[in-house]
Amino acid sequence: MSEHIIEKVSDFKYIIRKTGAMRVPAVIYSNSAYLDLIRKDASYLQLVNVATLPGIIGASLAMPDMHQGYGFPIGGVAAMDLDEGVISPGGVGYDINCGCRLVRTNLTYDEVKGRITDLINALYRAIPTGVGSRGSLKLSKKEERRVAEEGAGWLIKKGFAERYDTEHTEDGGCIKGADPDLVSDRAYERGQDQLGTLGSGNHFLEIGVVDEIYDEVAARVFGLFLNGVVIFIHTGSRGFGYQVCDDYLEKMGRYTRKAGIILPYRQLACAHFASKEGQDYYRAMKCAANYAFANRQLIMFHAAQAVSRTLGKSPENLGLRLVYDVCHNIAKVEEHLVDGKPKKVCVHRKGATRSFPAGHKNVPAAYKSVGQPALIPGDMGRYSYVLTGTQTAMEESFGSTCHGAGRVMSRRQAIRESRGRQITSELGKKGIYVIAKRYKTLNEEMPDAYKDVSKVVEVVDSIGISKKVAKLRPLGVIKG
Amino acid sequence: MSYRLIDHTADTAIEVTGVDMKSLFANCGYALFDILYDTKSVRCVKNYEVTATGAAREALLINFLRELFIKFVVYKIVLREIEITALTGDTCTATVRGEVFSPARHKQKADIKAVTYHNVKITGSGAGLKVSIVFDT
Numbered sequence: 001m002s003e004h005i006i007e008k009v010s011d012f013k014y015i016i017r018k019t020g021a022m023r024v025p026a027v028i029y030s031n032s033a034y035l036d037l038i039r040k041d042a043s044y045l046q047l048v049n050v051a052t053l054p055g056i057i058g059a060s061l062a063m064p065d066m067h068q069g070y071g072f073p074i075g076g077v078a079a080m081d082l083d084e085g086v087i088s089p090g091g092v093g094y095d096i097n098c099g100c101r102l103v104r105t106n107l108t109y110d111e112v113k114g115r116i117t118d119l120i121n122a123l124y125r126a127i128p129t130g131v132g133s134r135g136s137l138k139l140s141k142k143e144e145r146r147v148a149e150e151g152a153g154w155l156i157k158k159g160f161a162e163r164y165d166t167e168h169t170e171d172g173g174c175i176k177g178a179d180p181d182l183v184s185d186r187a188y189e190r191g192q193d194q195l196g197t198l199g200s201g202n203h204f205l206e207i208g209v210v211d212e213i214y215d216e217v218a219a220r221v222f223g224l225f226l227n228g229v230v231i232f233i234h235t236g237s238r239g240f241g242y243q244v245c246d247d248y249l250e251k252m253g254r255y256t257r258k259a260g261i262i263l264p265y266r267q268l269a270c271a272h273f274a275s276k277e278g279q280d281y282y283r284a285m286k287c288a289a290n291y292a293f294a295n296r297q298l299i300m301f302h303a304a305q306a307v308s309r310t311l312g313k314s315p316e317n318l319g320l321r322l323v324y325d326v327c328h329n330i331a332k333v334e335e336h337l338v339d340g341k342p343k344k345v346c347v348h349r350k351g352a353t354r355s356f357p358a359g360h361k362n363v364p365a366a367y368k369s370v371g372q373p374a375l376i377p378g379d380m381g382r383y384s385y386v387l388t389g390t391q392t393a394m395e396e397s398f399g400s401t402c403h404g405a406g407r408v409m410s411r412r413q414a415i416r417e418s419r420g421r422q423i424t425s426e427l428g429k430k431g432i433y434v435i436a437k438r439y440k441t442l443n444e445e446m447p448d449a450y451k452d453v454s455k456v457v458e459v460v461d462s463i464g465i466s467k468k469v470a471k472l473r474p475l476g477v478i479k480g
Numbered sequence: 481m482s483y484r485l486i487d488h489t490a491d492t493a494i495e496v497t498g499v500d501m502k503s504l505f506a507n508c509g510y511a512l513f514d515i516l517y518d519t520k521s522v523r524c525v526k527n528y529e530v531t532a533t534g535a536a537r538e539a540l541l542i543n544f545l546r547e548l549f550i551k552f553v554v555y556k557i558v559l560r561e562i563e564i565t566a567l568t569g570d571t572c573t574a575t576v577r578g579e580v581f582s583p584a585r586h587k588q589k590a591d592i593k594a595v596t597y598h599n600v601k602i603t604g605s606g607a608g609l610k611v612s613i614v615f616d617t
Binding site: 068070094095131132186189190199200201239242243245246249250253257266267410411412413480 | 485486487488491492535539543546550553554555583588589590591593594596597598600614616617
């Protein structure tokens with residue numbers, strides 16, 4: 001497979017030209033240092049495999065945080081034709097609608113700097129975290145079906161959300177057309193006690209502070225100000241979504257054989273978007289996406305309550321307000337310009353964030369003038385970023401940008417390399433209080449195990465597929 | 481233990497050996513239990529039947545592991561012993577022993593999202609079979 005040559009197009013943009021079974025070229029947004037990592041972990045070969053899928057349009061795209069995934073690379077974007085093209089669970093990932101949520105407050109760093117430990121401890125008690133964590137809400141199957149169909153909106157009826165929250169969530173916190181009948185009993189079982197739980201791995205909840213502002217106007221529109229305190233949540237659809245993905249990978253494996261689609265790799269199992277199998281997965285995937293919106297909403301509700309109790313002020317008084325909630329593992333039908341004409345396509349974002357520009361019809365009314373916020377978490381010791389979507393993203397990357405730092409070390413390697421180090425106290429010295437259910441998680445998730453997110457963001461900002469608004473610095477983190 | 485952890489950028493990967501196909505399947509199952517929870521605390525008080533099908537032996541192995549995994553994440557059953565009762569080209573049946581999961585007595589060690597097909601290939605022959613399995617974590 002070494003015949004694939006990665007050519008430089010311009011600073012931060014590289015191309016693998018169409019050869020062999022590729023239907024389109026592969027385009028990588030990266031810098032020279034990260035390109036070496038991509039060459040080493042062979043994730044570019046996964047990108048090439050995606051380029052062979054039926055009905056792929058334009059190019060198989062990779063964001064600068066690309067690394068090896070299953071089927072699609074993580075950091076991959078692919079748009080498919082609705083008639084000729086396919087939909088692939090591997091192009092969404094196991095954690096369907098894994099995503100991020102940012103909450104702003106009126107609080108300044110000076111007001112909370114002495115209370116971070118109290119706040120993080122209170123949040124840790126309020127939000128079930130870590131391996132096997134179970135939520136306070138045990139849902140009946142009937143209720144779970146409602147969550148699958150209505151997403152975060154279901155929580156309005158339960159008193160855990162307000163209209164404002166869903167208005168500031170991608171797709172209003174509910175992707176329409178979800179069909180709960182297409183979700184297996186196994187998925188409902190796995191999801192019944194996990195709503196409102198963070199989970200483990202790279203998922204986290206963080207209290208941070210706005211460290212730097214690059215775009216004053218957009219920051220103001222998002223309610224962010226220098227030294228302002230924020231809450232950042234990163235999690236997804238938990239066991240419910242993992243099971244939906246697993247169930248449909250199996251079904252699509254059968255479809256692929258039946259339809260005679262030649263795949264270089266089993267985890268790329270897919271079905272024509274227009275086929276019954278394709279539509280079934282799409283509607284089941286929407287159920288999981290809606291579960292994830294509700295999950296992050298419930299976590300935010302409990303976080304707001306915990307912060308409010310700790311500081312003795314109401315959430316309204318503290319100015320606790322959702323800035324935005326975005327998905328970074330999803331497939332969606334969107335309208336994009338293809339050969340100069342508007343066309344509906346199915347955009348797979350696997351470890352990539354939507355990045356719609358100012359004026360776009362899917363951007364919330366309040367953000368129409370500046371564009372959709374894209375939330376990019378970094379590792380727990382450095383930074384996270386708030387970006388805005390751009391017109392360039394519509395032209396270059398089907399309205400997509402990066403989704404995070406991306407790992408450079410395997411979990412095992414991180415544990416080996418962190419041997420003898422005290423990650424908690426290292427972070428403590430940087431003014432970051434970290435609490436985790438398992439000590440091992442902190443080693444697996446140590447900052448050095450990730451790329452420097454500021455370098456990743458530099459690439460997408462320079463290419464213009466999103467623009468920097470603010471940099472956030474962590475003060476306290478809860479991990480699984 | 482007839483498995484070892486190997487490096488994979490995002491997740492947990494293992495390499496498992498077996499002296500024949502049945503032992504390879506069983507050893508993969510033990511490895512899965514060992515990654516998920518502390519197997520020493522599991523009492524073998526109940527028998528459960530597991531059946532998996534798959535067109536090729538790799539698919540059969542992954543489907544078998546998926547069924548064992550489901551026992552834990554869906555039915556909340558922890559397992560310790562595996563007896564492969566039949567293994568043909570496309571079907572695997574096994575009697576597995578364990579008990580109902582109790583958070584007070586059984587320590588869960590890891591969350592796994594799924595057993596993947598990532599680069600799965602059974603290699604070797606005779607008494608020296610080997611396979612790598614990647615779990616999405």
